[in-house]
Amino acid sequence: MLIEEYALIGDGRTAALVGRDGSIDWLCWPTFASAACFAKLLGSEQNGFWKLAPTNPKWKVARRYQPHTLILETCFETSTGSVQVLDYMPVRSAHSQIIRTVKGLSGRVKMLGVLALRFDNGSAVPWVTRTKLGMRAVAGPDAVELQTNAPLEGKSLRTASEFIVGQGESVDFVLTYKGFDGYRARSSGAPVHVQKAYDETRRLWTTWAEKCAYDGPHREMVVRSLITLKALIYRPTGAIVAAPTTSLPEAMGGTRNWDYRYCWLRDTTFTLLVLINSGYKQEARDWMDWLQRSVAGSPEQIQIMYGISGERTLLEYEVSLPGYENSAPVRIGNAAAQQLQLDTYGEVLDAFFWTYASLGDRNRSRDFRLLRRIVEHLETLWEQADEGIWEVRGGPQHFTYSKVMTWVAFDRAIKIAEKVSFETPVKRWRQIRDTIHAEVCTREFDPSQNSFVQHYETKQLDASALLIALVGFLPPQDPRVLGTISAIEGKLMEGGLVMRYDNRESNDGLPDEEGKFLACSFWLVSNLKLIGRDEDARKLFENLLKLANETGLLSEEYDTARKRLVGNFPQAFSHIALVGAAYHLADAGKQRQQASVARNTGLKPSTAVRLKGRRKAAGLVLREAQGLSNTAHPEPSSKEE
Numbered sequence: 001m002l003i004e005e006y007a008l009i010g011d012g013r014t015a016a017l018v019g020r021d022g023s024i025d026w027l028c029w030p031t032f033a034s035a036a037c038f039a040k041l042l043g044s045e046q047n048g049f050w051k052l053a054p055t056n057p058k059w060k061v062a063r064r065y066q067p068h069t070l071i072l073e074t075c076f077e078t079s080t081g082s083v084q085v086l087d088y089m090p091v092r093s094a095h096s097q098i099i100r101t102v103k104g105l106s107g108r109v110k111m112l113g114v115l116a117l118r119f120d121n122g123s124a125v126p127w128v129t130r131t132k133l134g135m136r137a138v139a140g141p142d143a144v145e146l147q148t149n150a151p152l153e154g155k156s157l158r159t160a161s162e163f164i165v166g167q168g169e170s171v172d173f174v175l176t177y178k179g180f181d182g183y184r185a186r187s188s189g190a191p192v193h194v195q196k197a198y199d200e201t202r203r204l205w206t207t208w209a210e211k212c213a214y215d216g217p218h219r220e221m222v223v224r225s226l227i228t229l230k231a232l233i234y235r236p237t238g239a240i241v242a243a244p245t246t247s248l249p250e251a252m253g254g255t256r257n258w259d260y261r262y263c264w265l266r267d268t269t270f271t272l273l274v275l276i277n278s279g280y281k282q283e284a285r286d287w288m289d290w291l292q293r294s295v296a297g298s299p300e301q302i303q304i305m306y307g308i309s310g311e312r313t314l315l316e317y318e319v320s321l322p323g324y325e326n327s328a329p330v331r332i333g334n335a336a337a338q339q340l341q342l343d344t345y346g347e348v349l350d351a352f353f354w355t356y357a358s359l360g361d362r363n364r365s366r367d368f369r370l371l372r373r374i375v376e377h378l379e380t381l382w383e384q385a386d387e388g389i390w391e392v393r394g395g396p397q398h399f400t401y402s403k404v405m406t407w408v409a410f411d412r413a414i415k416i417a418e419k420v421s422f423e424t425p426v427k428r429w430r431q432i433r434d435t436i437h438a439e440v441c442t443r444e445f446d447p448s449q450n451s452f453v454q455h456y457e458t459k460q461l462d463a464s465a466l467l468i469a470l471v472g473f474l475p476p477q478d479p480r481v482l483g484t485i486s487a488i489e490g491k492l493m494e495g496g497l498v499m500r501y502d503n504r505e506s507n508d509g510l511p512d513e514e515g516k517f518l519a520c521s522f523w524l525v526s527n528l529k530l531i532g533r534d535e536d537a538r539k540l541f542e543n544l545l546k547l548a549n550e551t552g553l554l555s556e557e558y559d560t561a562r563k564r565l566v567g568n569f570p571q572a573f574s575h576i577a578l579v580g581a582a583y584h585l586a587d588a589g590k591q592r593q594q595a596s597v598a599r600n601t602g603l604k605p606s607t608a609v610r611l612k613g614r615r616k617a618a619g620l621v622l623r624e625a626q627g628l629s630n631t632a633h634p635e636p637s638s639k640e641e
């Protein structure tokens with residue numbers, strides 16, 4: 001099954017991928033970080049799946065999410081009638097659950113359900129027993145219960161269910177993760193009230209989606225992206241995973257297969273800014289608490305990524321799954337956790353800054369103490385080479401984007417220190433900020449190409465330079481920014497999309513080529529808009545939207561030769577950049593400032609205007625997303641001192 005043939009359902013603890021054929025082929029249970037119990041995505045039926053579809057395979061299928069929800073509606077049309085399957089995961093249930101409801105729309109349709117649980121990443125066959133409500137499957141620490149009004153039959157180590165649905169009839173399946181907890185694992189408890197669970201899930205999602213402050217073009221795609229990002233948040237801690245999958249290949253058949261079920265400070269801060277920009281503040285508070293806990297006490301040991309509960313040890317190893325279309329290895333864990341990626345400091349400080357700017361109630365001395373310690377630590381680090389935003393495995397370099405983001409770190413820390421009275425060596429920080437700026441502009445810029453390059457002493461380009469104007473390092477109209485945009489268009493674009501760098505030329509320490517990087521392509525949209533090429537920006541944006549599947553989801557990359565999505569799916573990075581580009585295209589600054597302040601605080605417009613004025617006075621103008629800004633930060637000069 002193609003990656004784009006999957007849709008996502010989730011409950012804020014984990015998420016599953018449902019194929020167009022009615023088969024759930026990926027689910028790590030009970031959390032994003034758990035081992036998969038449906039892993040057909042990375043292997044075969046032997047590795048676990050749960051299919052629910054008409055027995056006659058000659059059906060036509062149409063899918064969509066119910067508007068502003070994560071409830072998936074799949075309609076199968078057959079020669080004898082049509083049925084709808086609703087797939088969702090209740091958000092508030094005590095145990096993580098998948099509910100599948102088959103509704104007869106017309107005629108009579110014979111359906112077949114096949115449930116093959118394979119715990120421990122598609123390997124462990126459970127012990128299955130009948131219960132009053134359905135069945136129970138147990139394997140080691142895992143225990144799952146199925147409740148259904150359909151007949152069940154054990155067949156070849158799978159649970160099958162054949163039934164006919166007539167117009168107006170419905171059949172429910174509720175699969176609940178119980179885990180092994182002694183006596184309670186043996187008691188099924190009360191049956192789940194499906195209608196109640198559906199109503200509540202629907203209400204929670206629509207209420208959340210309605211808060212979205214974005215009013216510009218392609219609103220539905222923006223809301224869908226925000227819902228997708230929300231689904232990647234692990235609710236118990238506020239952590240945000242980069243994607244719910246591991247090892248979907250960046251090149252079909254290749255080895256660039258990584259586990260994304262972790263919280264990169266980079267990806268999570270970008271997500272957070274997009275959510276803040278769109279009016280979602282609770283998520284920002286939760287994230288700030290998650291950050292406090294994760295980097296707790298020792299900013300010197302700050303990692304670039306953590307587990308969903310703040311775990312630090314994310315050892316990378318390979319499992320024996322065959323891999324998506326035989327793209328091996330399948331990796332669990334991620335060795336990039338041990339890398340030095342200096343941009344992370346800029347991203348964290350930037351998120352700190354905007355969180356502080358938009359959450360008036362977040363003026364906590366504990367936050368500022370943490371900020372100060374992080375920046376003091378960066379003072380000892382910023383001159384080092386690192387592995388950079390792309391997490392290269394070919395050895396450290398002095399990457400341009402890393403240096404730019406260390407500038408951002410000092411810049412935002414200075415701005416906060418200027419507004420909040422807490423003791424900081426702000427004079428020293430200003431000097432460092434200026435030194436970094438000068439160094440980037442001399443050592444990372446190649447006058448012969450009129451472009452910023454990837455790192456010191458190279459002529460290779462890197463699309464992360466598209467963030468230079470977005471973070472305010474230089475204004476968009478600066479000739480060096482204009483030169484960089486046109487160099488990237490000339491040398492890093494293929495098939496109308498942007499490569500993050502040309503890995504045939506740059507040594508990133510990995511074999512194989514890879515797809516075009518969707519986030520970079522959206523960053524180009526934002527840049528084109530900022531430099532006044534509105535029509536080019538709009539066209540590119542609309543072409544990018546066409547790459548999303550019919551449920552609005554994007555993976556990390558796109559293979560322009562095979563015309564397929566590649567890489568982990570759905571990928572937060574791509575959706576963040578989509579929302580950011582939409583904000584830029586909508587020129588949403590004015591509109592959003594009015595809308596978000598008034599709508600999301602429930603304040604009357606007059607109060608909102610006053611608030612806006614206060615923010616402006618504080619020099620805190622909420623940024624256009626990705627959520628990165630085009631707020632023109634002047635080049636540091638002696639005037640500022």
Ligand SMILES: OC[C@H]1O[C@H](O[C@H]2O[C@H](CO)[C@@H](O)[C@H](O)[C@H]2O)[C@H](O)[C@@H](O)[C@@H]1O
Pocket residue numbers: 242256258259260264266267334335336389390391392393573
């Ligand atoms: O390409 C090599 C690296 O690829 C992954 O990193 C990418 O995904 C991260 C999560 O979205 C993102 O933060 C990073 O910028 C991307 O390069 C992988 O996780 C790395 O282990 C791998 O080295």
